[in-house]
Amino acid sequence: MSGEGLRIGVLGCADIAARRTIPAVRAAGLRLAAVASRTGEKARAFGDRFAVEAVTGYERLLEREDVDAVYIPLPIALHERWATAALEAGKHVLVEKAATATAAAARRLTALAADRGLLLMENFTFLRHAQHAEVRRLVAEGAIGRPRLFTGEFGFPLADRSTIRHHPELGGGSLLDAGCYPVRAAQLFLGDTVSVLGSTLGMDADAGVDIAGTALLADADGLAAQCSFGFAHAYRNTYALWGESGRISLSWAFTPPASTRPVLRIERQDHVEERTLGADDQWANTLRHFAGLTARPAGHAREHERIVRQAALLEAVAGRAHTTG
Template sequence: MVTADGIGIGVLGCADIAARRTIPAILGAGMRLAAVASRSGDKARAFADRFGGVAIAGYRRLLERDDVDAVYIPLPIGMHEEWAAAALEAGKHVLVEKAATADPRAARRLVGLAAERGLLLMENFTFLQHSQHAEVGRLVAEGAIGRPRLFTGEFGFPLTDRSTIRHHPELGGGSLLDAGCYPVRAAQLFLGGSTNVLGSTLDIDECAQVDVAGSALLGDGNGMAAQCSFGFVHSYRNTYAIWGETGRIQLGWAFTPPATTRPVLRIERQDHVEERVLPADDQWVNTIRKFADLTTRPAEHEREHGQLVRQAALMEAVARCAR
């Protein structure tokens, strides 16, 4: 049996996020980068020269390798189902970049393939592995702001380059899948398990035919709601807050803090305002380590699989409600 430290990881696609974040995290976590594949042999060789591993021209050839135990998929969202399915059918564990899919049917199909083969399928929300969220959860559980009533999450940034995959609907572009998935996923840390979409809006760019901004209202049926806002036509914002009966907690850099950044957590009460500087943490390295560890713990796969399906269902419901 392959141990977590001995897992060979293959990267299916030479995307920018793989070069900037995931491959350095694979190496930083002490994992073995077995191979890197691209449709272009030259691009794969450039990645291999920089990071190591075997350069492969063609995604399917990477899946045929015996030294690849798991694959990371940073391909455009519109290609996730095809290649995650191919990897699972080839017997590989899969870490797929968010959003894994916005189609619950596709999510259930992929989870079914993984379960049948005893494999892990995990959606790559790295922010979940940053310790700042556990600190927020601890404070809420201890009653620091009383009973929580409202989650608000915002993730948006200006995006003027229309040539990227974010503006191509056939590749799964749009702000909901690229940015909106973050606050929607974060809201589920605090809402109950019966979270539903109560309302949503999407601003469609008529030229590109993708959504460039939007908002969603979620509820859990137990008196707590979540307001999630996102987009490509905003000044930069990357935050969430929990508003309770006696106070409010806010994270100023909730989703993408660099590994060297010490996040600031703000607690507000009627007669008290406090800012706590939290420890720096590397959510990318933490995610790779968790993924590798979970590949050796099949009894824990169901939780990851269930969350992937729930997230896809909520994302599809946001889009459907807006339509």
């Protein structure tokens, strides 16, 4: 069927699904077919909230013929299991980032999706916000000369240790939860040849997860990227490109609400300029993009390659890290 009529089921009643994804499904003009939870009470409460049919048990939702695709906002450690089940049931899959905890899992899932002729896409909604296209346009036009360094920072204070972010068995830790954003953003400018040169991870010894980190990346031409992230920081959500003749930065790079008009800043030796950009709904844009790709099998391979490369980079960041704490 065409992407326009895509019928989406939601596996899990996560907060991100309630706040962002379900409203975006409807804003994008798609059909929310059903929501599922492991418990009937939670499923019914979610169903009542969004006036949609509720299903008890993820398996039952995957059996439904009125579901063409599923959105998976479960803990990272459960992504591979339920994405596999969804693909085997013949459903396209939009999975929250990080899509997998390992590169091997990413390869298994993308191979299965390709074998079944289905789309597997990682839900990095920021990629579909118009502000990044504007940055790339300005860089390509020479606004800062040849880029020399990308810096990306995403961190926020998280004192509550009861969340899944502090449980290693659920795929917790700041690298997979927050670090994945600047690492993915770096690839907008460093491209497919990016590799990890080194990294640090600060550990919470009691919880057994990383709560802070920095990774140094580089591409084949020498453009470097410094990606910093964590849960032990004041809030920061930005990236910048430093070039031979200037610097360009975004003030709210990864999670701007649909009504926000982001500010882009250009700095040169004798010139500082701030441009207020147009508001954009990156969540609705992502759902439209996902739906459109389900109807274009030729575009699946590129999304699958991106998932594997991202997982491999995150795995390399963890594997090469000097740890403290």
